[in-house]
Amino acid sequence: MNILIIGGGGFIGQKLARRLAARATLRGQEISGLTLADIAAPDAPEAPFDIATTACDITDRTAIDSLMAPGFDAIFLLAAVVSSHAEAEFEDGMKVNLHGALNVLEAARLQGRAPVLVFTSSLAVFGGEVPDPIRDWTIPNPQTSYGTQKAIGELLVNDYSRRGFVDGRTLRLPTISVRPGKPNRAASSFMSSIIREPLSRQEAVCPVDPDFEHYYLSPRLCVENLIRGAEIEAADLGQSRTMIMPGQRLSIRQMIEAMTAVAGPEPAKLIRFEDDPAIRDIVSGWRFDYDPAKALALGLEADDSFEDNVRHYLQDDRPA
Template identity: 75%
Template sequence: MNILIIGGGGVVGQKLARRLAERGELRGQTISSMVLADIADPPQPEAPFPVASASCDISDAAAVAGLIDESTDVIYLLAAVVSAHAESDFDIGMRVNLHGVLNVLERCRALQSAPVLVFTSSLAVFGGDVPDPIEDWTIPNPQTSYGAQKAIGELLVNDYSRRGFIDGRAFRLPTISVRPGKPNLAASSFMSSIIREPLNGQEAVCPVDLDFPHYYLSPRRCVENLILGAEIDGDAMGSSRSMMMPGRTWTIGQMIDAMTAVAGPDPAKLIRFEEQPEINAIVKGWKYDLNPAKALSLGLKADDSFEDNVRYYIKDDLPGA
């Protein structure tokens, strides 16, 4: 079993690589090798099998061709230009989120080896005038360039699977919180920083009010779902390979209360509320009443509480913990 993680330098990619190294197997087979690819060589986890790093810009078809060959059994396609970045720079969003994904799919088609391909999409494919609750089969209506690019990626994964070029599956990720590291250019970045920074003794800015609801999943649970997502039999997914990954909806106030329940009252005092119109313009259009029925029926899971999300961050990622 040879695994390729494209986007292997990111938070989810690194956690996925470490978890696969611990497991040592996927889809009932022993892992023979793993390659982590990103725009710069990603760090490699210790593993009982060979692990390699590769630098690859997926918008370069030749670079993608050098990354994927007939021996590649499972591809995790995690790489993306995130929401606010794709909105502010249309060209780079299209280059990576659309043409980069197409380059990967076309390489698989050319090889005729039909690898399992796990594509991370986004709930940003929904928006505008859509019904509540949103179901897996609700027609995407993205209101950002990022959402549109992800929706196109889903359609391509579905059609390339129908044609037998890949064995694909696309998971619309909830916002992953609490993410370790520094804030990124995602519009949702504050949804981790308002927990992460206070737990690190640093001030954080929240651009929305306490009643703002959103749909979340912890990094730990996301990784477990991505592993199970690769192991699901393609026929079990039916005619559509796209589905929501399970999460839960909490308000900002509930998230802060969860942090207080786990870590005491002091971290919450470091949160400052300050409106940011450019962020509000994006996140206010996101929908929150979601029914991930297909993924739940296939065994994927949400976190039990946001207190768990906080505990996972403290145990897995808090510096010095």
Template identity: 60%
Template structure:
């Protein structure tokens, strides 16, 4: 069993690679190798009993994709993307990576002729606008950002390539993943990690929305667990609709800060400022959060029990000794 993680240099890609290496098997088979691919050479996974290699891959370049989507690959995780605010600021970058890059990976997976399992990370940004809530597994896609539109196109391609028997695809609309470790990225939702990540390390952070702003969240730990479960689902369990929301929970900013205080005391919350960010409302106004992930939950994927758990996971996984 050979696994390719495209986007293997990112937070989720790195965590997924480490989890799979520690697990040692997937879909009932021993993992013989893991390849981490990204636009820059991903960090290595030290001490792994499973052979792990890294490669540079630009999914916007078909020739680059051909070097990593090779005949020995059994499972492909397609995590790479230009994130929301970046895709909104730079339409061409979003089209190149999120739309054409996804098509490049699908075309090379198709060319293998082996019908590899392909796990595609989509986004809750495919929903929005005037479509009535709640959003269910069968709500029509109505993205309100370029990023959401590009992810919606990817979903349709994954489903169609699977219908044709070219791949065994499955796509999951990720909630906002919080708390993400490391440096801030250009996602519009980035502040939903920074207002916890920075204060928990004694640094200031700004919240550009009001305390009653609510959103749909999942911890990195649960996201990785769900991506592994998602790869193991048999094709017949997925049915005709191959893409679905990943389970998450809806909390307000105030509830999340209260959860941080319950776990880490009152000090971190005092490091949060509250100033609006110009232009952010144009993106946030298109988001809708009443999401029902019934299908994924019936297939065994799970949300966090509480945001206190998200805080604890961050302290345990990303700030050892905190």
């Protein structure tokens, strides 16, 4: 089993690589090789099989053809320009999220190997006036450029799978929290920083009110679900290769209460609420009531409580 992770330098890509190195199998087969590709060559974890790392710009079709020339049995397509960045820089979002994804699909089609392809989409494909809860079959109605680009990617993966060019499956990720590292340009970045920074005794700013609700999953469970998604048999996916990844519906207040239950009352005192109209305008169009019935039936999971998310961060990612 030869595997490619596009976006292998990102924090989920790196966690996925380490998890695959630890388990050494995918889809019941031993992993023979793993390639990590990103805009800059990623770090490689130790593994009982060969790992290659390379710099690759997925907006460059020639570079993608070269990257995929060896042939892969499974591809994780994680690379993306995130929400606020795609909204502020329209061309960047279109190049990476739309044309970059199409480049990968076309390279796979022309190779004729029909690899398993796991595409990470987003709940930003939903929005507007649709009834709650949102289900897998709810019609996408994105209210951002990022959501629109991801919705188009979903349709492409579905059609390339229908034609037998890839064995695709698309997972609509919840907001992943608690993310390690520094804030990025995602509009949801504060949904990690309000936990991560206080746990490191630093002040954090929350741009929405405490009753703001959203849909969350820990990085640990995200990685496990990506692997499980890759291992689902094509026949079990049905006519739609797209599903909502399980998560928890929580308010900011509930997240802070969970942090307090794990780490005591002091971290919460470092959170300052300060309205940010630009962030508010983006996240107010997002939805939070989801029914991930298909993914649950296929064995994907949500965290039991946000206390688990906090504990996972403390165990896996908080700087020493």
